[in-house]
Amino acid sequence: AKALGRNNYQFFDQGMNQAAARRFELESNLRGALLRSEFELHYQPIICTATRRLHALEVLLRWRRRSEGGAGGADANTVLVGPDEFIPILEENGMIVPVGEWVIRTACEQSMAWQRQGLPAVPLAINLSARQFMHDGLVESIRRIVGETGIDPALVEFEITETALMQHGGQTLDTLRQINDMGMRLSIDDFGTGYSSLAYLKRFPVRKIKIDRAFVRELEASSEDRAIVAAVMALANSLQLSVVAEGVETEGQYQLLGGQGCQLAQGYLFARPLPAGEAARLLRGSALQ
Ligand code: C2E
Ligand code: CA
Numbered sequence: 001a002k003a004l005g006r007n008n009y010q011f012f013d014q015g016m017n018q019a020a021a022r023r024f025e026l027e028s029n030l031r032g033a034l035l036r037s038e039f040e041l042h043y044q045p046i047i048c049t050a051t052r053r054l055h056a057l058e059v060l061l062r063w064r065r066r067s068e069g070g071a072g073g074a075d076a077n078t079v080l081v082g083p084d085e086f087i088p089i090l091e092e093n094g095m096i097v098p099v100g101e102w103v104i105r106t107a108c109e110q111s112m113a114w115q116r117q118g119l120p121a122v123p124l125a126i127n128l129s130a131r132q133f134m135h136d137g138l139v140e141s142i143r144r145i146v147g148e149t150g151i152d153p154a155l156v157e158f159e160i161t162e163t164a165l166m167q168h169g170g171q172t173l174d175t176l177r178q179i180n181d182m183g184m185r186l187s188i189d190d191f192g193t194g195y196s197s198l199a200y201l202k203r204f205p206v207r208k209i210k211i212d213r214a215f216v217r218e219l220e221a222s223s224e225d226r227a228i229v230a231a232v233m234a235l236a237n238s239l240q241l242s243v244v245a246e247g248v249e250t251e252g253q254y255q256l257l258g259g260q261g262c263q264l265a266q267g268y269l270f271a272r273p274l275p276a277g278e279a280a281r282l283l284r285g286s287a288l289q
């Protein structure tokens with residue numbers, strides 16, 4: 001490093017320090033976020049392609065963070081941070097376990113609150129991260145949440161990526177079975193992007209697969225992507241799995257997917273992830289676009 005000259009070395013060092021400092025700042029802010037009630041849930045419709053009606057809502061975590069340099073106080077400015085920015089940190093430091101538990105509990109409480117308001121009961125699809133899935137206390141904590149909130153387990157689906165399933169090794173089947181035995185459903189998220197061992201589809205009590213956005217994005221232009229979707233549909237049909245297409249943004253994609261027999265879809269074409277209040281309005285009956 002010395003040979004590069006003093007300035008180069010310092011420049012490099014400073015960049016590293018800045019990245020580390022930013023990361024440290026994000027992480028220490030995240031540590032208190034749960035206690036400060038800065039997390040919130042948004043809900044994105046999953047629709048039936050045939051009827052364009054609501055089938056379920058995917059639960060998506062957001063962090064409402066006090067913005068840097070915000071004035072503070074009751075009306076402090078906030079920014080909504082997306083999960084891609086902070087979930088990796090939570091995964092790394094283990095906070096995904098308590099935060100993930102908060103997500104499950106809050107989603108179940110929200111569902112019960114909606115039902116008490118007389119809104120139709122719609123299944124909620126909740127994401128489970130790899131580390132959360134590997135955590136020994138998961139099944140117990142789900143059981144406790146079901147008992148305490150009184151939610152009908154049939155209204156809860158869990159989404160797990162194939163990579164998370166493969167990491168878990170021997171305990172995977174046990175955990176999945178226990179969740180399944182409680183009456184909750186399981187879907188494979190981001191299907192086709194992870195470490196794919198199709199054999200697990202037969203072994204695991206899975207009901208649904210979600211075709212990753214990567215295969216939907218260029219569906220209209222790419223015959224390869226159309227072939228992949230057709231193959232996934234054929235596989236799913238023969239294993240009696242239902243399929244959700246993610247990231248549907250155009251009418252053309254929607255038509256192609258419907259034509260391929262894909263029963264369920266999710267994406268900006270229908271709705272963005274909505275805060276609880278807007279999701280309630282949607283449940284109250286305003287039609288989807
Ligand atoms: P995911 O589970 O694949 O969720 C779908 C993501 O695609 C969401 O991003 C959603 O907002 C986005 N999306 C939906 N429709 C469209 C579309 O038409 N176009 C485009 N470009 N994007 C669309 P989001 O909310 O930023 O979440 C990102 C990821 O963070 C999720 O990917 C999931 O892996 C993770 N995540 C979100 N909430 C949770 C959570 O509560 N727990 C865990 N463990 N992970 C979560
Ligand atoms: Ca998901």
Ligand code: CA
Nearest residue numbers: 189190210246
């Ligand atoms: Ca996904």
Ligand code: CA
Nearest residue numbers: 189190212213
């Ligand atoms: Ca994804």
